[in-house]
Amino acid sequence: MAVPFTAYLLTAKEEIPHLDDDLILLLNEIVSATKEIAGKVRKAGLLSILGSAGKTNVQGEEVQKLDELANEILLENLKNCGKACQIASEEIEDCLVVSESGYTVAFDPLDGSSNIDVNVSIGTIFSIHKDSLMKPGREQLAAGYVIYGPSTMLVMSLGKGVVGFTFDPESGNFLLSHPEIKLPEKGKIYSINEANRDKWTSEGLRKFIDYLKGEKYTLRYVGSMVADVHRTLLKGGIFVYPADKKNTNGKLRLLYEASPMSFLIEQAGGIGTTGRERILDIVPEDLHQRVPVIIGSKWEVEKCLEFLHF
Numbered sequence: 001m002a003v004p005f006t007a008y009l010l011t012a013k014e015e016i017p018h019l020d021d022d023l024i025l026l027l028n029e030i031v032s033a034t035k036e037i038a039g040k041v042r043k044a045g046l047l048s049i050l051g052s053a054g055k056t057n058v059q060g061e062e063v064q065k066l067d068e069l070a071n072e073i074l075l076e077n078l079k080n081c082g083k084a085c086q087i088a089s090e091e092i093e094d095c096l097v098v099s100e101s102g103y104t105v106a107f108d109p110l111d112g113s114s115n116i117d118v119n120v121s122i123g124t125i126f127s128i129h130k131d132s133l134m135k136p137g138r139e140q141l142a143a144g145y146v147i148y149g150p151s152t153m154l155v156m157s158l159g160k161g162v163v164g165f166t167f168d169p170e171s172g173n174f175l176l177s178h179p180e181i182k183l184p185e186k187g188k189i190y191s192i193n194e195a196n197r198d199k200w201t202s203e204g205l206r207k208f209i210d211y212l213k214g215e216k217y218t219l220r221y222v223g224s225m226v227a228d229v230h231r232t233l234l235k236g237g238i239f240v241y242p243a244d245k246k247n248t249n250g251k252l253r254l255l256y257e258a259s260p261m262s263f264l265i266e267q268a269g270g271i272g273t274t275g276r277e278r279i280l281d282i283v284p285e286d287l288h289q290r291v292p293v294i295i296g297s298k299w300e301v302e303k304c305l306e307f308l309h310f
């Protein structure tokens with residue numbers, strides 16, 4: 001039988017020095033929360049938890065009932081396990097300070113929630129640091145996401161490559177299904193919301209996208225970062241959410257979207273940049289700060305940078 005998540009962590013301890021029992025407990029709590037979230041997501045239409053919760057979050061975005069539920073489930077698990085000293089959520093304005101030291105967790109409880117009502121893949125993203133979450137992404141001790149798609153998959157890095165687990169409904173476990181995820185050096189897919197083309201602040205970006213079209217690339221854009229990054233991780237290519245006239249620093253948040261996803265992409269052999277600097281080098285200044293995101297295969301990201309700096 002494929003290796004269950006907890007058994008994988010216990011064997012990984014031998015080659016990952018920072019993977020101690022507290023971090024294992026914390027990761028298990030996060031994964032346990034995502035199993036509960038998956039259960040709600042898959043029955044959403046039957047539980048009258050679709051639709052809007054009738055409020056907007058700190059981002060000014062309409063909160064879906066499932067967003068709120070996912071947020072509550074993660075908060076409950078993290079508070080109860082007692083291993084998180086700071087907790088930050090896309091849905092909460094301030095950081096929850098639980099204790100002076102320990103692990104910090106920043107998460108987007110349900111990313112892509114505008115897709116919930118139309119049954120399109122969504123996901124939970126998490127990022128773990130030690131003692132303070134306002135550190136460069138390069139210092140993450142763990143980062144990952146769970147994608148609620150045709151199958152429920154956990155993709156994670158502890159700083160030594162990227163592994164994938166597929167949820168097995170019969171055993172109720174995440175089982176190791178992708179022991180070593182490596183990003184193809186070059187792909188054939190680009191992923192960007194071209195409806196915003198005229199608003200992009202970079203003319204070089206328009207030229208880059210036109211270049212890819214000339215190279216017969218395919219466009220795939222789900223509108224859920226977890227789904228678009230997951231496809232990029234497995235198939236290669238490039239995902240871009242750039243700065244535009246409306247979102248002058250881009251739309252995606254550093255702490256619980258750009259940073260964990262860049263960590264995974266770079267651990268798998270790709271690059272994550274804002275167009276000016278590596279995302280993993282940014283020292284966070286604000287809990288919900290946004291950054292432009294250009295992540296994917298080395299070849300495409302480096303080609304994009306050529307067009308941006310031309």
Ligand code: P6P
Nearest residue numbers: 111112113114193223224225226
């Ligand atoms: P747009 C979902 O709302 C999200 O935060 C990300 O998951 C996704 O990549 C992006 O916004 C989509 O934004 O403007 O293309 O709809």
